[in-house]
Amino acid sequence: MTARRGLVLDVDRTTPPIVFHHGEGFRFEKLPVGSRVIYPNEPLEPLEDVDSAIRHALANPLGDSPPLDALLTPGMKLTIAFDDISLPLPQMQAPDIRGRIIEQVLDLAAASGVDDVHLIAALALHRRMTEAELRHAVGDRVYDAFAPNGQLYNFDAEDPEGLTHLGETDHGEEVVISKRAVESDLIVYVNINLVSMDGGHKSVATGLSGYAALRHHHNVHTMRHSKSFMDQEKSELHTKNWRQGRLIQEAGVKIFQIETTLNNDTFPSPWDFLQKREWEMTAKDRVMLIGTKKVLDKIPRRSARSIFQGIRAPFGLTSIQAGEVEAVHEVTTANVYKQHLVRVEGQTDILSMGLPYLGPYNVNSIMNPILVACLGLGYFFNFYKGKPLVREGGVVIMSHPTPWEFHPVHHPSYIDFFEEVLADSTNPETIEQKYEKRYAEDEWYRHLYRTSYAYHGVHPFYMWYWCSHALEHVGQVIVVGGDRRAVKRMGFRSATTMRDALEMATDVVGRDPTLTHIHNPPVLMADVV
């Protein structure tokens, strides 16, 4: 059966309460008549024979790249880089697609007599992956073959011996990437392109790079001029990454890009009711929904978190392409859009969203208030093509408990950012000028990033910059059901119920506003016309 396209539902009297994600729980919200609810496309049919599809992609590359086996020669240096723990979301059910691809790449390497192989988790300034996470991503066989010899490891963006400065773009952007990658005869980069921002030149230029290069595009100016950063044609972030990527290619670094797209089959049984439209839920689904909500409301947040973090998505592979970076990425982007784009007519005064338990930076971790803001105003707000879903000066209503809670191992600099920086100012530009350098070069954060499992000291700044386009665009941000102190610290307003939030929004957008709710996840991207 063909997957049904997404839907823009006009709310009327018969519309049931809508299920809002609310961290590790849900809320049922009756939306006013005349509101709109945007539902995602149903999961596209996955490829049946994944191994054959991988084999075909490696043997029939796009662009001017020869097949992979023709690029592999005895005695060469091969580096295989792969996306880190931030993709996909949630983590996919084993076997992870990265591992399946890497096995085939390595099998070709083995057949060609390649001995010098390194595998690098391309995590840029993200936290290091644990052994269990690496094993999940690449599979036990690959892990056991390479990790004990030190040939499979996390990228270290603060290793002074491990980076090479390749030069500057014609716009003055420095390009610094992994020394091993530069010295390799071939880099094979294995991507999971969950959203349209992923992949392309961003893979190597960002994933295997450090602060010196990232600061040229991970900044307030770039984010404000990326409208949105999910739309490559209008993304300054994309443009700058592309300039850096082209310089890498011009420097003679050979990259064989592999990109994959997944469908949005996000929730396995028994959570699959979360994939369904409310009126299509069966009696069993409704019992599950109510029962789950009751249980989640009663149990400690820690327990609820461990339940949700245990979810593994049954994502299906919808496409795989390999070869020259730009040629590959063009096809990949079209395939991502095929799954995510939902056509929406016109903007709205108020945009509401139910934020789930998970974003790219809290896998197996805690979603702290900064990550809540980043998920809502960074990711969900920017899931548009054309123009933002909410009009300029409009209101964003986010539903999330927003606890004042941080993972002390994963997010140490976030704690100080929240306590020190946001207490002083919430203006991204002020924060950037006044605090960024100090946090980025702090020796303690650097030490934790390199030796523990901490995000880099500058990472919370990037999360806040991620919000800067939304913060500039909207008139007010309201958080429903959030911790009041945490919400206030970020400069947002708190509301206990959706009705209160709508009442508060009328102060900004007038007495008769339009409301649009994005029913996300599963992920959708609004094509606003």
Added chain:
Amino acid sequence: MTDPNRRPAISHLTDRRTKASLSRVVRKVEFPLKPAETPDGETPLPPNTGANYETDWARRYASRVTRRLALSTLGRAVIQYYASPTIRGLDRLHDLDGPAIFAANHQSHADTLVMLTSIPAPWRHKAFVGAAADYFFGTRTTAAISALFIGAIPIERTSINRSTIEKAVALLRGGWSMVIYPEGGRSPDGWGQEFRPGAAFLAKQAGVPVVPVHIRGTFDILGKGRNWPKKSKAIVNFGRPLEFAEEDNNRRFTRKLQAAVESLADETATGNWFAARQRAHTEDSPGIQGPDTAAWRRRWALTDNGDNQSRSNRRWPYV
């Protein structure tokens, strides 16, 4: 004083013992309480044992439930106690759909139980085992036990029996998966033997893929010559399913299957999948058949593995 040459008197006790023998009682039982003998000159009907044993009853619902219960409780407990198997490579079966032939090397009687408890669902629940007709189906009792508890069907080892092959093909086509040992019997010394083309023939006839499986460590549990099981750690490594391609013939496919099992063996032994693949591509895999030397040196080489040698607390040698 007693005369030593005197013959013992026939006592009433001795007399009674000769009269009340159980065998005498059994001998007195006649037809219809026992089967009648075939008259001289008449050809006896073929016995319902060996390759002729009819096993359809063992795939009926009640038998399947019994087998599933027995394997998931007693079978699993026994295997966990003696072999505590580590199962690897299940991710390679991710895309396997429908019935398959699971072809493993054969070291021990424990292999079948290890396989039947290691193969993942749903194949495990609808599996049958190709078992030696002369060994497992030699008597009605062993045949019934084999058919019921391991879902065995008789396979001739020494000759080609058309009906058993047809039975296996029909079951594979009917959605049943098969466990088979292409070596044709247990290893005599712990090393593997040359694969025979049975699995290839069945794969071609039934049009199903063959999953190469390598089992390590079960020889010490219940290998040839051992009557009582001994604890030893087992490792089961599942390989990527092989399809019978157009350009294949039975011999070529059998070679491919053996190479796949050898590569799995190498992978298990070294713990280095990549190095094993490199050796497989250059046809340098160590193989499962061991060195071509004297028996004691083959056995000696086998003990180099070390991982299955249970350490005895005994300080003095057995006399």
